[in-house]
Structures are given as C-alpha cells and as structure tokens.
Amino acid sequence: MxxxxxxxxxxxxxxxxxxxxxxxxxxxxxxxxxxxxxxxxxxxxxxxxxxxxxxxxxxxGFINAHHHIYSAFARGLSIPGNCATDFPGVLEGTWWNIDRHLMRPMTRMSAYMTLIEGIRSGVTTIFDHHASFGEIEGSLDEIAEAATTLGVRACLCYEISDRDGAEKARQSVLENERFENYCKTDKSGLLAAMCGMHASFTISEETMAFAREHTNAGFHIHVCEGAYDRDHCSATYHETVVHRLARHGILGEQTICGHCVYLTDEDRRMLAETGTAVVHNPQSNMGNAVGVTDILKLFGAGVTVGLGTDGFTSDILESVKTANVLVKHMNQHPSIGFGEVMDMAFVNNAKLADRHFGDTCGxxxxxxxxxxxxxxxxxxxxxxxxxxxxxxxxxxxxxxxxxxxxxxxxxxxxxxxVGIDEEKIQHECRAQADALWKSLGAH
CATH class of the missing domain: 2.30.40.10 (Urease, subunit C, domain 1)
Structure with a gap:
C-alpha cells in the first residue's frame, strides 16, 4: 500500500x-x-x-558509519582496579575485558536497546563492529535478529584478533564467513556483511592471510587509532599499517578503515587510489586521548571520509557537532572544516550505505x-x-x-x-547487563 x-x-x-x-x-x-x-x-x-x-x-534517515553496539553495557560501569593511563590500557582494562565476558544473550539485548536508541535519534542505517570473545559463533545473528525485528538497516562484522589466541582468531574469521553467506540468502533487505578486524597490532600475518582467504566482502578495521598501532607495525613489519593492509589485499572500495589518526601522506594517497573509505570518530578519539584524525588532509588527498560514533553515543548528530568544533580547534582556525564535516555525515555516509547495501540511501x-x-x-x-x-x-x-x-x-x-514492547526489552536488557557486570566483578 x-x-x-x-x-x-x-x-x-x-x-x-x-x-x-x-x-x-x-x-x-x-x-x-x-x-x-x-x-x-x-x-x-x-x-x-x-x-x-x-x-x-x-x-x-541518518547513517552511522562506525558503531560498537555492545559498548552500551559499559555505561555506568566501574571495573575494580581499572584505571588506564594510555590507550592500550583502555583496551585491556575495559573493552577487551568486557568482550571476554560477553555471551550471546548479552549481545542480543545490547543490540535491541542500542538500535532503539538509534531509531529514536533518526538513525536508519548502522555499520557495527562487534566483539564477544566469550561466545563468538552465532553472535552476529543476535544483532541481525534485533535489526530485522526493529526494522533497522545494519552492516555487521565480527572483530578478528589474535589477542585471545589463534583458535579464537580462527573462530572469528569463520563467524564473518558464516554471516557473509547468511546475508546472501536473507530476504529482509536490511542486512549486509563485512569482514571485521580489530587492528594491525593484534592480528598476525597468518590470521590476516586466513581472513583474506575466507571472505569476498570488504573489511572493516581500526587503523592507527592510537600511536601504538603505528609504532608496532613499523617495528614488527617495517612498514606502515596502510602498506601492510595493501600487501594483504585488504584495501579497496568495499573496505572501511576506522580512525586513521596517524597516517603518512603516502598512506593517504594509497587509500585514495584504492577507493578505501575512512571513518572519523571524533568523540571517541578525544575520550581515549589518542589524537585527532586530520580530516582536511584526507579530503585533500581525495579519500572518502565518513562519520561514526564508535560506541560513544548512538546519536550521529552528536558526532557532527563534535567533529565541527574539533577540526577548528585542531587547526586553530574558526572558519574551516564545516563543509567537510557535513560531507562526511550526509554525503559520504550515504555513499558507504550505497556501496554495501546496493541501494540509493541518504x-x-x-x-x-x-x-x-x-x-x-x-x-x-x-x-x-x-x-x-x-x-x-x-x-x-x-x-x-x-x-x-x-x-x-x-x-x-x-x-x-511501533509494534515494540520497549519496557519488556529494557527489563531484559538490564538483566543481561547485570549479569555482565557481575562477571566482571563490578556492581
């Protein structure tokens, strides 16, 4: 009708x-x-x-080009003894600690409530980057169920990493492959798949090659979010992270590189030549004190730059506002960057949705x-x-x-x-969040 x-x-x-x-x-x-x-x-x-x-x-409808749905369960959380002084400490003390305890019911309920937040703030398409090393297989199905039930467009991937050993890295690759195949038969029109990777410094040569062999989708990976990623790649492989990804055949028009705070001019040129997209996450970068993505240099090099929230919020307009003031603050110039920020949120995010869903969005x-x-x-x-x-x-x-x-x-x-019992979902979400917190020794 x-x-x-x-x-x-x-x-x-x-x-x-x-x-x-x-x-x-x-x-x-x-x-x-x-x-x-x-x-x-x-x-x-x-x-x-x-x-x-x-x-x-x-x-x-608004588009969020980089989110971590499960991170909503960290709101109000205080893990005993967790007082990070640098970005690797934030990862180990908070995020990797959480995802090692995350089970499928927790993943499912965090997805329902986070996607509802997106609906309430006008987000109709989300690119999510998931990790739940407590229970890997089938975890993307839990997010997909929430997305299709609620009616939100979702491009999903699982975060491949060797940080918990080679076997879990292998399972992570296979979860991406399994979900990629599932999306080929999905009739909802709401789902798309990518191959998720954490970052260069947690992925071995063997795992990166294994992932490349087991996907036909693009990749969604954090690149030089912090200086440690850059320095580790230089010391270990004697190349930049972007060069390493290119060597493994990971760059391309279907790939999204999140953050990209520490790049060389040659890195930016390679991203532009391969059509690889970058997604800026200003609030997260500021909150983790990792540095600032130079969006003006990326635009100048011809890179397609989108905008995400990185789990910091589900309201993409918050990232718009922050990105606008951050680019001015970084460059100490009050009259630059506005157009680029608008293009990230309302032009390039739509391009990314078009690429991955095969539709005209935005x-x-x-x-x-x-x-x-x-x-x-x-x-x-x-x-x-x-x-x-x-x-x-x-x-x-x-x-x-x-x-x-x-x-x-x-x-x-x-x-x-419409047609959703939000009160019931909130009750179930709180129960799963409580179970996660208890497993972390928090209260």
Whole structure:
C-alpha cells in the first residue's frame, strides 16, 4: 500500500530539488515514488495511507558509519582496579575485558536497546563492529535478529584478533564467513556483511592471510587509532599499517578503515587510489586521548571520509557537532572544516550505505530507499536549502526526531515505537547487563 508522509518541510539532499515547503513524500514497497507539495500529492493519491509530519522537517534517515553496539553495557560501569593511563590500557582494562565476558544473550539485548536508541535519534542505517570473545559463533545473528525485528538497516562484522589466541582468531574469521553467506540468502533487505578486524597490532600475518582467504566482502578495521598501532607495525613489519593492509589485499572500495589518526601522506594517497573509505570518530578519539584524525588532509588527498560514533553515543548528530568544533580547534582556525564535516555525515555516509547495501540511501528522491525521518525542530531564523547544515549543527539534536521510517516501514511515529514492547526489552536488557557486570566483578 502506498504511504504518504505529508505536512512537513522536505529537505531532500537532492540538488535537483533541495527543498519543498509544505511538502510530502510518497513511497511504496520501501521505495520513494514522488516528492512534491502536500496539496498536490494528497489530491493525486487520496487512497494513500497518510503519516502526518505535523509541520516538522522531513529528512533522509541518518547513517552511522562506525558503531560498537555492545559498548552500551559499559555505561555506568566501574571495573575494580581499572584505571588506564594510555590507550592500550583502555583496551585491556575495559573493552577487551568486557568482550571476554560477553555471551550471546548479552549481545542480543545490547543490540535491541542500542538500535532503539538509534531509531529514536533518526538513525536508519548502522555499520557495527562487534566483539564477544566469550561466545563468538552465532553472535552476529543476535544483532541481525534485533535489526530485522526493529526494522533497522545494519552492516555487521565480527572483530578478528589474535589477542585471545589463534583458535579464537580462527573462530572469528569463520563467524564473518558464516554471516557473509547468511546475508546472501536473507530476504529482509536490511542486512549486509563485512569482514571485521580489530587492528594491525593484534592480528598476525597468518590470521590476516586466513581472513583474506575466507571472505569476498570488504573489511572493516581500526587503523592507527592510537600511536601504538603505528609504532608496532613499523617495528614488527617495517612498514606502515596502510602498506601492510595493501600487501594483504585488504584495501579497496568495499573496505572501511576506522580512525586513521596517524597516517603518512603516502598512506593517504594509497587509500585514495584504492577507493578505501575512512571513518572519523571524533568523540571517541578525544575520550581515549589518542589524537585527532586530520580530516582536511584526507579530503585533500581525495579519500572518502565518513562519520561514526564508535560506541560513544548512538546519536550521529552528536558526532557532527563534535567533529565541527574539533577540526577548528585542531587547526586553530574558526572558519574551516564545516563543509567537510557535513560531507562526511550526509554525503559520504550515504555513499558507504550505497556501496554495501546496493541501494540509493541518504537522499529523498524517486527511486531512493524510503528511509525518512521527521524532526520537530522549530527554527527561530530563516530555514532554507542553503543553510540547513547550520541549523542541523547548531540547532537540532537527535531528541528532535519524532518519526523514523526505514525501507518504508514506520519504526517510530510521534515518538512511539511501533509494534515494540520497549519496557519488556529494557527489563531484559538490564538483566543481561547485570549479569555482565557481575562477571566482571563490578556492581
């Protein structure tokens, strides 16, 4: 049945028709059919099911290009004796400690609640990077179940690493391969697969080669998030991390390199030439005190740079705001970087979604996926296609989102989740989080 999201200002991200005041979007079977004025579309399609935007702003659904869903269980967590003074200490004391205790029911419930947070903040597509060395096999199915039940588009991978031994590294490779094959038969249209890797410094030559042999998908890997990754690769392999990945055939248009804080000019050139994407995660980098990704040099080299949250939040607009001030702070220049940040969040993230889901995402035009959101943001100054990015950065936040639609399915309407017992999910999530905390000796 045709549906009509109507009675709102449509901001399309389509240069051919950037804005429609008092507009509407007609869609069916997950695809946008028409974009126009509410009056014209309501008259032309009187039988369409109407969804009232109530005078709000209609936007394409947001895309988060790098997330760690399970990290939500760390909120409020204090692990006894864990007081890191550097990034390797953060990994060992917090994240690797958590994932060694993470079991499938914990993975499943963290996915439900994190994806619900995404829905509430207008995120319709998530690229997740998962690790649960307590229980590896089938762990991606738990996230996939939550995504398909809730109706969110999710590109998933499992984090390959030798940090817990060669056998678990092998299991991690096979989990990626198994899920990649599963996605080939999935009928939901919501799932995609990548081959996840932690980072160069935790992956042996043998494991990296084994992974390359067992996937036809692109890779999703942390690259030079901290200086330790750079220094380890230089001392061990006498090359940069980017060169090492190139030697193993891991770079390419289907690959995402997260962070990329410590790169050489030659690294950036290789990323650009191979079409490899980089995803910037500003809040996480600041919180871990690892340094700042030089997004301006990446753009200057021609690299496709997207934006993620790295588990720090599920609200991509928080990363937009942070990235905007961070690039200015880093360069001590108040008038640079704004355009690049907007391109990361709203142009390049859409390119990544297109690459991995084979659809047109991140834009409102006929033929694109019907991933739509409504914001109740009420601008106190003029709003137009020429200044929407300024309103988003300095006015909007995820809490403004009232309605979220993914692939034509209404996931939330007027801030009410559709067909989901959120209270029950919250109760089950708390029980699994408590079990994790207990296993960590926390309380």
């Amino acid at each position: 045709k549906k009509l999201l109507t009675n709102g200002t449509v901001l399309t991200r389509d240069a051919a028709q950037p804005m429609v005041e008092q507009g509407a979007v007609l869609f069916e079977d997950g695809v946008i059919l028409e974009v126009g004025t509410a009056a014209a579309l309501e008259q032309a399609h009187p039988d369409a099911e109407r969804i009232d935007a109530k005078g709000g702003i209609i936007l394409p 834009v409102i035009r006929p033929g694109a996926r019907a991933d739509l959101i409504v914001s109740d943001y009420r601008p106190m100054t003029r709003l137009g296609p020429d200044n929407i990015n300024g309103h988003i950065t300095f006015g909007m936040n995820g809490h403004n989102v009232t309605t979220t639609i993914c692939g034509g399915r209404v996931l939330m309407q007027d801030r009410e989740l």
